[in-house]
Amino acid sequence: MPEEDSEVLSVAPDGRPSQDQPAWRRDFPLDWPEDQYRSRREFVSFLMLTSAAFVTGQFWIVLIQSWRKAAGKPQVKEIASANELAVGQAKLFEYPRPGNQCILVRLSDTDFVAYGQKCTHLSCPVLPRPDLGGMHCPCHEGWFDIRNGEPVAGPPRRPLPRVGLELRDGKVFANGYVEGVI
Amino acid sequence: MRITQFAQKQRTTIISGIAAFQMIIVLLQLWLFTTTMETFLAGYQETALPAAFASVVCFALNGGLFLYLRSL
Numbered sequence: 001m002p003e004e005d006s007e008v009l010s011v012a013p014d015g016r017p018s019q020d021q022p023a024w025r026r027d028f029p030l031d032w033p034e035d036q037y038r039s040r041r042e043f044v045s046f047l048m049l050t051s052a053a054f055v056t057g058q059f060w061i062v063l064i065q066s067w068r069k070a071a072g073k074p075q076v077k078e079i080a081s082a083n084e085l086a087v088g089q090a091k092l093f094e095y096p097r098p099g100n101q102c103i104l105v106r107l108s109d110t111d112f113v114a115y116g117q118k119c120t121h122l123s124c125p126v127l128p129r130p131d132l133g134g135m136h137c138p139c140h141e142g143w144f145d146i147r148n149g150e151p152v153a154g155p156p157r158r159p160l161p162r163v164g165l166e167l168r169d170g171k172v173f174a175n176g177y178v179e180g181v182i
Numbered sequence: 183m184r185i186t187q188f189a190q191k192q193r194t195t196i197i198s199g200i201a202a203f204q205m206i207i208v209l210l211q212l213w214l215f216t217t218t219m220e221t222f223l224a225g226y227q228e229t230a231l232p233a234a235f236a237s238v239v240c241f242a243l244n245g246g247l248f249l250y251l252r253s254l
Contacts, residue, residue, distance in 0.1 A: 040197045044251055047204045051244045054211040058234035061222050065230050120223070158224045177225065 076175045079114070080104055082167060090128040092117070095163060095174045102163055104172065105130060105146060112172055115149050116161035126160065135160060193254050200247050207240045214240075 010029035012021050018029065074096030085091055085106040093114075095102045101117040105128045115135065117125045124139035128146065135144040142154030149160035162178040188196065218233040 040201055044201050047208050048248050050208050051241045054215050055237045055241045057215050058237040061218055062230045062234050065227055
C-alpha cells in the first residue's frame with residue numbers, strides 16, 4: 001500500500017485518509033469542502049458574466065437597428081429591363097449594397113418578384129423554381145412560396161426578405177424592402 | 183442575526199439557492215435574446231428596445247444577488 005503523501009492537502013468527501021480512498025480519487029485528489037464552497041461562487045460569477053454578455057448582445061441588436069434606421073431607406077436602383085426576362089426566368093442582382101445578392105423572378109407578363117437570396121434557415125443561396133411555384137433551398141430542402149416568400153416546407157421559419165419593385169418605362173426598379181432584412 | 187454569522191452549511195444552501203435563481207434569470211435572458219434576434223431578422227423593430235431593457239432588469243437582479251452573495 002502506498003504511503004500517504006504528507007504534502008497532499010486534499011480532503012475526500014468522507015474525510016478518510018487518502019490511502020483508504022479508491023485509486024481514481026488518489027490520482028485526482030480534490031479538497032472536497034473547499035471545492036464545493038468555492039466552485040459555487042465561481043459558478044455564480046460565471047453566470048454574472050453570461051448575464052452581462054446577453055445585455056451586451058441585446059444592445060448590439062438595438063445599435064444595429066438604429067444604424068439601419070439612420071441609413072434610411074435604400075435607394076431606388078434599376079435592376080433590369082422588363083423585356084430582358086422571359087416569364088419564368090430569373091436574374092441575380094446586388095441590392096442595396098454590393099455583396100447583398102438578390103434574385104428577380106418574372107412570374108407573368110406584368111408580375112415580378114424579388115427576394116434576398118439567403119435562405120432564412122442557414123443562409124444558403126435559394127434558387128427559383130417558378131415551374132413548381134417556389135424558391136428552393138437545396139441545402140436542407142427548404143421551400144418558399146414564390147409569390148410572397150413565405151416558408152412552406154423544410155426547416156426555414158421566416159419568410160425571405162422581399163425587395164420592393166416598381167415598373168417604370170419598361171424597366172424594373174428596386175425600391176427598398178417589403179419585409180425582412182438582408 | 184448578521185448574515186456573516188451563518189454556518190457554512192447554511193451559506194452553502196443559500197449559495198445553491200442563489201445560483202439556481204440566477205440560472206433561471208440567465209435562461210430567461212437567453213430566451214429574450216433568441217426571440218429578439220428572430221424578430222430582428224424577420225424585419226420587426228418594435229421588440230428590440232423593450233427586450234434590451236428587460237435584459238438589463240434581469241442583469242440588475244443578478245447583480246443584486248451577486249452582491250448579496252459576496253457579503254455572505
